[in-house]
Amino acid sequence: MSKTIQCVVVCLVLCVSLAFSQGLSPPSNVTAMDTPNDDGSSVTIKWDAAPEDSGISGYQILRRIAGGGLEEIGEMLPAGATSYVDATIEKGNAYAYIVRAVSGTEATVDSNETAPAKGTGEWFHTGKIPLFVAMIVFSIAVMVSIYHARSGQEVFIRRIPGLEAVNEAIGRATEMGRSILYVLGLGGVSGAATIASMNILGQVARRTADYETPLHVPCNDPIVMNVVREMVKAAYLNEGRPDAYNEENIFFLTDSQFAYAAGVDGIMLREKPAAIFLQGTFYAESLILAETGNSIGAIQIAGTDSEHQLPFLITACDYTLIGEELYTASAYLSKEPMLLGSIRGQDWGKMIIFAAIVLGVILELAGISWITTLLQRVS
């Protein structure tokens, strides 16, 4: 009798588990392959999406190294997942994968094991081909323009009032017998805006060396301070005025944002410089600096690539270099033909982008989304 009961119970358990597992089909078309365009540190596993009524509540990925046992990797994936990137592989080892479908009742069913896959580092990021081509085209445009400028062709550059005012500001400070304050912003030495600002400072320093106008540069970054000291010193040497160079005028203030703003404000109020240059990367302190400069009646020339701060600087400063003007400033001030040529190349780049935008709009209106797809792929 007891044997009969045992048999019935076993049969019931088998029937119930069969009933639950019958609705759960294993993930299909499971493949494992090297992740494209990476350094060989990952493998991508893909499988087909399960139907909505499949009863699957998630997936667990299992991995097997050649000759080893199966191990679970990562967290449980949601039911809608169709891929997983295993970034925990060791380079040189081949791994086989199984995707385990898990139901709400914890019933599981495994896919077939994939063929072993290895991570391989690629030598070119194919997803960046459009970007690479654009960079080459733009670089060629700039270099051709530089070549033309070098051969003596005159380059027309539109008048930029903010840069025209640089000499006026330096002259004003000289006539008033007051100093010039040059603020490089909060960017580090690797920031493009800081480099552009240092290039402008190089030009300003050459003029202050000529006019013997004191130039104060409070720095926020230690590396920037050391670079700027060398740069300004070289500018004074090139102008034949090493005696006019005062190292103490280029100093480190602090790397704290608002302490820096407070320090520069203090310098403005105590020294009352006749001209203030705010060139570089700025954040919330931009208006604090610009308004204080405005309150002391200094002529202020600002320039930044931080587009959020532009409205503040435009409001509070006499002249503002907007975006790209900051990067053309050095060329504009030096009037060197080769530098001016590069600005023309920059304009060619803008023309190409403008043409692409117009063409993209026309094509989109015609129902062709070729350019949009290309740009989406790049991003």
Place this chain on the structure above:
Amino acid sequence: MRRQVPLILCFVFGIVMIFTQFIPHSLSQSLHQEVRQWYLIIFPFALVFSSIALIRTHVMRIRRRTEHWRYSFLIFIGILMMVVIGVPFGPQHHVFEWLFNNVQVPMDATMFSLLAFFIASAAYRAFRARTLEASLLLVTALIVMLGNVPVGDLVWNTVFAWLPWENATSGMKQWILDNPNLSARRGIILGISLGVISQSIRIILGIERSYLGGGD
């Protein structure tokens, strides 16, 4: 030679670093990381030089008895306190943390709070409707400001209840931010990007030498 070495280094590293952006291979990426590490190594040395420069500046101010020279003592008191507590006990020490949280943070917050007053004074100058452009700016600013606060929609829905557009103030604000504002910003960003590339080419090719103090 003093001028050629930096130019050659700049050219070589500029080209190499550009290509590391297009080569995902581990060799290229480790080179990229390595160069970034060099920057981190340079930083502490530069910080020491900068701190020495800062101390020298304030020592000179005290010696020369320049205007407000007494404030320079505060610099030394601040540096000493943080160094004496921070170096042996680390930044997690409760006194160090107390000083940071109760001295530096409130002072930073005070400076940041000043921004509100500066915004008011700057806005007053910018929004004076003396020209067509300034008037447009004023109207746009009013819409955006009203759209940002709940009372804007409340006023609209009460006053213009007979109109079919509900919550139009926030809707207009969003339209301004998403269309004219975003278009202008993207235009500026495109110009900046091209400017950065152009500047990089000039520096890598050694045409731009202002960072070396100018000259030939």
